[in-house]
Amino acid sequence: MNTIKTNRSKFSLLIFLGILVASCGSKKDIVYFQDASDYETIVSDNTHTNTFKVDDVIGINVSTLDPMASIPFNLMSTARGEGSFNQPQQLDYIVDKNGDIDFPVLGTVKVLGLTPEETKEVLKEKLEPYLKDPIINLRLRNFTVTILGEVNRPGTYQVNGEQITVLEAIGLASDLGIKGKRDNVLVIRDFNGTKVYTRIDLTSKAALNSPVYYLTQNDVVYVEPNKSAVTQSTLDNRAGLAISIASLLITTTVILLTRN
CATH class of the missing domain: 1.20.5 (Single alpha-helices involved in coiled-coils or other helix-helix interfaces)
Known part of the structure; x- marks a missing residue:
């Protein structure tokens, strides 16, 4: 009888230990860049520059040494301000379904697939017959990323600047929760109506060279729950x-x- 009780106690203890081990998280499940050694220098060849897509909202300002000369080349709207004075406001450009913007005087300008710098060069070339040494300031207005799933603050975030990494985006969402699956993060990217699904392993330094390490406007980052x-x-x-x-x-x- 004592032997049976002893065996039952041992069996119960093994079950308890098994449950305890199963419930404990492993270091390899939650640590970023586990294969990066101390003082290791990693040179990434991952170069990325965002390009314009359909429905992008772009702010463009053209200026020259002669302010009056550049006025016709800026998209302006007259809005009534305080009192009886009309205050001109600069409007933004929207990339249409054909990948074009409708630019004052110049007409249709195709920007689909161009980087901001490439767009500036195209505009400068088209403005040369009209303006001397034009200065073009250009900014993407609708650069947002959405972070969903096992993160501490899911939501859609406005990006200040022209570039953001998946790590910086996760930082905006206050990092992954302890139950977030770090080795299989999904990035959903839209290429003018075509959805592309790419996964990235944040536990490995190889993530630095992933095609989705740098995010583009309107990307969705989804962190799935672990087991x-x-x-x-x-x-x-x-x-x-x-x-x-x-x-x-x-x-x-x-x-x-x-x-x-």
């Missing part, structure tokens, strides 16, 4: 169902006893 989170969700659902069934049985029993 622990999925298991916990299943257990919570089952526990909730069990409680609901138990409550229903108790309520039914009370009703029947009251009637009797």
Whole structure:
């Protein structure tokens, strides 16, 4: 009898230890860039520059030494300000479905697939017959990224600047939760109506050379839950169902006893 009790105790202890080990997270599941050595110098050849897409909103300002000469080449709107004075406001350009913007005087200018610098060069070339040494300031207005899933602050974030990495985007969302799967982060990218799905492993330094390490405007970053989170969700659902069934049985029993 004592031998049976001893074996049962050992068996119970093994089950408890197994559950404890299974519930503990492993370092390899949560640490970024695990294969990077101390003081290792990593030279990334990942060069990326965003290009314009359909429906992009672009702010463009043309100026020269003669302010009056550049006025016809800026898209302006007259808005009534305080009092009776009309205040001119500069408008933005929207890339249409053909990849063009409608530029004052110049007419249709194709910018689809061009970088900001390439767009500046195209505009300068077209403005040469009209203006001497034009200065062109250009800015993408709708550079946003969306971070979803197992992050601490999911949402859509405005990007200040012309470039952002997937790590910086995750930083905007206050990092991944402890149950976020770091080795299989999904980036959804839209190329003028075509969705491209690419996964990136943030536990490896190879992520620095991923084609989605640098994000583009309107990218969606999705962090899926790990097995622990999925298991916990299943257990919570089952526990909730069990409680609901138990409550229903108790309520039914009370009703029947009251009637009797």
